[in-house]
Amino acid sequence: MTAASTNGSCCTPESSCHSGESAAQAGEITTTYKVTGMTCGHCEGAVNSEISELDGVVSVRAEAATGLVTVVSRAALDEAAVREAVDEAGYELLGPA
Numbered sequence: 001m002t003a004a005s006t007n008g009s010c011c012t013p014e015s016s017c018h019s020g021e022s023a024a025q026a027g028e029i030t031t032t033y034k035v036t037g038m039t040c041g042h043c044e045g046a047v048n049s050e051i052s053e054l055d056g057v058v059s060v061r062a063e064a065a066t067g068l069v070t071v072v073s074r075a076a077l078d079e080a081a082v083r084e085a086v087d088e089a090g091y092e093l094l095g096p097a
Contacts, residue, residue, distance in 0.1 A: 028058055028074055029074075029077075030070060032069065034095060035062065035069050041064070043062070043091065047060070047062040051071055068097055079095070
């Protein structure tokens with residue numbers, strides 16, 4: 001008997017498994033923004049920290065190499081608030097990627 005066919009399994013009938021938590025749970029919104037000026041891990045941390053403080057933000061992942069910042073939130077975020085957070089970190093938000 002496989003894990004997918006046993007009662008109490010974490011797997012769905014379609015055989016996809018989950019651990020109980022993921023980057024974006026049902027009802028959460030994932031938005032990717034383009035940010036200029038990030039060059040290193042410190043930059044990523046500064047952007048992550050500022051955006052994480054916005055109401056409704058579940059997770060943030062900034063990548064200096066690509067200039068992309070992926071934000072998971074409980075509801076759509078106000079772009080002006082995201083722009084202000086990125087500005088506070090010392091970088092420039094170009095907009096959604």
